[in-house]
Amino acid sequence: MLRRTLASNMRAVVGVKHTVDYNIKVKVKDGKVAKDVKHSMNPFCEIATEAAMKLKEAGVVTEIVAVTIGNAKAAESLTKAMAMGADRSVHVVGEQAEIDGLETLQVAKVFAKLHEELQGDIYFMGKQAIDDDQCHVPQMVSALLNIPQGTFAAGLKVADDKSSIEVTREVDDGSQTLSMKLPAVVSCDLRLNTPRFATLPNIMKAKKKPIDKKKLSEMGIDLTPRVEVVECAQPVERQGGGKVADVDELINKLKNEAKVL
Amino acid sequence: MMRGMSRLATRGGARYKSLLTLNEDEVALQDMVKAFAKEEIAPYVMEMDEVQKMRPELIQKCFEQGLMGIETAEQYGGSDAGFFGSIIAIEELAKVDPSVSVMVDVQNTLVNNAFFRWGTDAQKEKYLRMLSTNTLGSFCLSEAGSGSDAFALKTRAEKKGDEYVINGNKMWITNSGEAGLFLVMANVDPSKGYKGITCFVVTGDNPGVRIGKKENKLGIRSSSTCEVIFEDCVVSKDAIVGELGKGYKIAIEVLNEGRIGIGSQMIGLAQGAFDTAVKYSMEREQFGQPIGTFQGMQHQQAQCATNIMAARLMVYNAARMKEAGENFVMEAAMAKLYASQVAQQVASQAVEWMGGVGFVKDYPAEKFYRDAKIGAIYEGTSNIQLQTIAKMIQSNL
Numbered sequence: 335m336l337r338r339t340l341a342s343n344m345r346a347v348v349g350v351k352h353t354v355d356y357n358i359k360v361k362v363k364d365g366k367v368a369k370d371v372k373h374s375m376n377p378f379c380e381i382a383t384e385a386a387m388k389l390k391e392a393g394v395v396t397e398i399v400a401v402t403i404g405n406a407k408a409a410e411s412l413t414k415a416m417a418m419g420a421d422r423s424v425h426v427v428g429e430q431a432e433i434d435g436l437e438t439l440q441v442a443k444v445f446a447k448l449h450e451e452l453q454g455d456i457y458f459m460g461k462q463a464i465d466d467d468q469c470h471v472p473q474m475v476s477a478l479l480n481i482p483q484g485t486f487a488a489g490l491k492v493a494d495d496k497s498s499i500e501v502t503r504e505v506d507d508g509s510q511t512l513s514m515k516l517p518a519v520v521s522c523d524l525r526l527n528t529p530r531f532a533t534l535p536n537i538m539k540a541k542k543k544p545i546d547k548k549k550l551s552e553m554g555i556d557l558t559p560r561v562e563v564v565e566c567a568q569p570v571e572r573q574g575g576g577k578v579a580d581v582d583e584l585i586n587k588l589k590n591e592a593k594v595l
Numbered sequence: 596m597m598r599g600m601s602r603l604a605t606r607g608g609a610r611y612k613s614l615l616t617l618n619e620d621e622v623a624l625q626d627m628v629k630a631f632a633k634e635e636i637a638p639y640v641m642e643m644d645e646v647q648k649m650r651p652e653l654i655q656k657c658f659e660q661g662l663m664g665i666e667t668a669e670q671y672g673g674s675d676a677g678f679f680g681s682i683i684a685i686e687e688l689a690k691v692d693p694s695v696s697v698m699v700d701v702q703n704t705l706v707n708n709a710f711f712r713w714g715t716d717a718q719k720e721k722y723l724r725m726l727s728t729n730t731l732g733s734f735c736l737s738e739a740g741s742g743s744d745a746f747a748l749k750t751r752a753e754k755k756g757d758e759y760v761i762n763g764n765k766m767w768i769t770n771s772g773e774a775g776l777f778l779v780m781a782n783v784d785p786s787k788g789y790k791g792i793t794c795f796v797v798t799g800d801n802p803g804v805r806i807g808k809k810e811n812k813l814g815i816r817s818s819s820t821c822e823v824i825f826e827d828c829v830v831s832k833d834a835i836v837g838e839l840g841k842g843y844k845i846a847i848e849v850l851n852e853g854r855i856g857i858g859s860q861m862i863g864l865a866q867g868a869f870d871t872a873v874k875y876s877m878e879r880e881q882f883g884q885p886i887g888t889f890q891g892m893q894h895q896q897a898q899c900a901t902n903i904m905a906a907r908l909m910v911y912n913a914a915r916m917k918e919a920g921e922n923f924v925m926e927a928a929m930a931k932l933y934a935s936q937v938a939q940q941v942a943s944q945a946v947e948w949m950g951g952v953g954f955v956k957d958y959p960a961e962k963f964y965r966d967a968k969i970g971a972i973y974e975g976t977s978n979i980q981l982q983t984i985a986k987m988i989q990s991n992l
Contacts, residue, residue: 531627
């Protein structure tokens with residue numbers, strides 16, 4: 335897929351998700367996660383926004399567009415992204431029932447659809463959302479748009495001619511650096527950066543920045559679910575440990591009680 | 596009859612979810628200050644208290660975050676977030692460190708405020724900009740011989756041509772250790788009594804101002820409280836803030852508003868002490884159960900939570916009234932009086948709920964306990980608040 339923007343005008347699109355606040359202790363009620371709790375921007379999406387901001391401050395990116403797919407309240411995370419420095423936002427609004435049933439493939443399809451209009455050069459996303467921990471969307475967007483993906487990014491460099499990037503990823507046996515042409519999707523991991531606190535003047539200025547609202551139901555995407563949630567339950571409470579007198583007793587317990595040997 | 600009543604019940608009644616509802620910007624501000632306090636202040640609280648010094652990097656970061664010019668207009672480099680923004684910021688900061696909270700409180704509700712209300716355009720442009728960008732301010736009113744009896748101040752400002760020469764010693768001045776700007780109340784004509792009191796702005800580079808003894812305090816120890824000495828301090832007549840002889844008015848009115856700020860500091864302190872001690876009480880077990888689940892503890896915690904709620908409602912109410920341009924003097928006095936009482940009571944309970952660890956410096960409770968005491972003393976002692984309230988009640992009779 336060829337880029338349609340001038341190399342001199344790089345646009346970063348940051349996908350942000352409005353999730354349950356990371357301080358909240360999630361509880362399961364009647365087989366469903368209790369959702370009437372405080373929500374805020376997904377922490378990995380903050381890292382994604384910061385990554386885009388660093389490029390803007392370096393003069394590499396000229397515009398940052400924050401995008402979210404969510405209910406009306408999700409706009410708070412767009413305001414946060416704009417307070418951190420995003421120039422404008424797109425809010426794909428869905429009814430609560432639509433959002434509750436939204437699957438990662440559908441989210442990815444929305445981003446793919448928005449690409450026609452946004453023409454992002456780099457799509458920044460958090461590596462996963464802390465509510466469902468799916469870790470799907472960046473990879474799916476890459477596949478749908480047939481563009482490269484640099485996932486679990488812990489380091490990022492943009493080539494001088496802005497036609498490609500180098501993404502350093504943390505993998506099981508160390509670090510891997512990939513080079514890829516733009517446009518590309520980058521999913522951000524913990525060690526990529528430390529997100530800035532939005533300064534108070536920027537928080538106040540954020541409300542003047544434009545949010546383009548679109549209806550999820552009018553995006554022309556099939557919202558029929560393909561996955562059925564069979565059960566949702568609180569994890570079993572951790573049982574206390576025990577003390578063993580010696581190695582023999584340990585081996586005995588591992589063999590006969592825990593049954594792992 | 597029934598239909599009429601239900602019409603009245605819904606019309607205009609459901610505008611606010613609660614009296615504590617914050618608008619979007621206030622929520623965003625609150626979240627930011629909460630995160631900022633957790634990351635940039637919390638790790639250093641005890642150390643700053645021990646050495647009695649605010650980290651310069653922290654002061655710098657408060658400026659960078661826009662917390663030193665919260666209400667100040669954008670054109671002067673401020674954040675334009677309104678008076679309630681200051682109240683929220685002060686409260687959130689106090690939950691972690693009441694010393695940092697009072698630094699931000701004095702800057703915003705006293706020093707910046709004086710310029711908002713009485714500064715000329717030239718003064719606003721020069722000083723508000725300094726105050727929102729990199730200069731800490733102090734409000735120099737009290738002296739060794741004049742605290743509650745503020746108008747008995749002895750600092751003199753003698754007119755000499757187009758200039759004034761200020762001589763006198765101010766005491767108990769918050770932020771002064773790091774301040775670069777001083778608002779000083781001095782009397783230009785003692786024969787006129789308090790009607791000679793005038794407010795002057797003195798910048799730190801003036802050779803006639805210097806910082807004297809730093810007080811070794813019980814609480815809010817990292818907030819610098821020093822003597823400020825004015826010795827043949829020469830200022831031009833342009834340094835007068837407001838009108839000649841009207842400084843007493845500035846002092847009173849600025850402190851009426853600053854009172855709400857202190858109220859906010861106190862409710863933040865109470866909440867911080869409460870949260871830390873309650874959490875501990877649900878983790879610490881004795882006799883086979885968390886100590887917080889004993890009914891005696893539950894009742895104490897419930898009472899404290901109720902008192903904090905009441906104090907918060909009073910502080911928020913006074914703040915909203917001020918924003919709305921209503922007369923808030925009595926409500927502000929009540930809020931500060933009550934909030935400082937609640938802070939002391941809750942902080943004291945918090946120490947007890949934590950038992951032995953509440954008494955040692957390794958845990959936060961003892962600092963909140965020490966910090967709480969100042970609430971009943973500065974920016975108008977509790978007795979003065981009671982006097983103000985009584986006067987207002989009885990003046991309506």
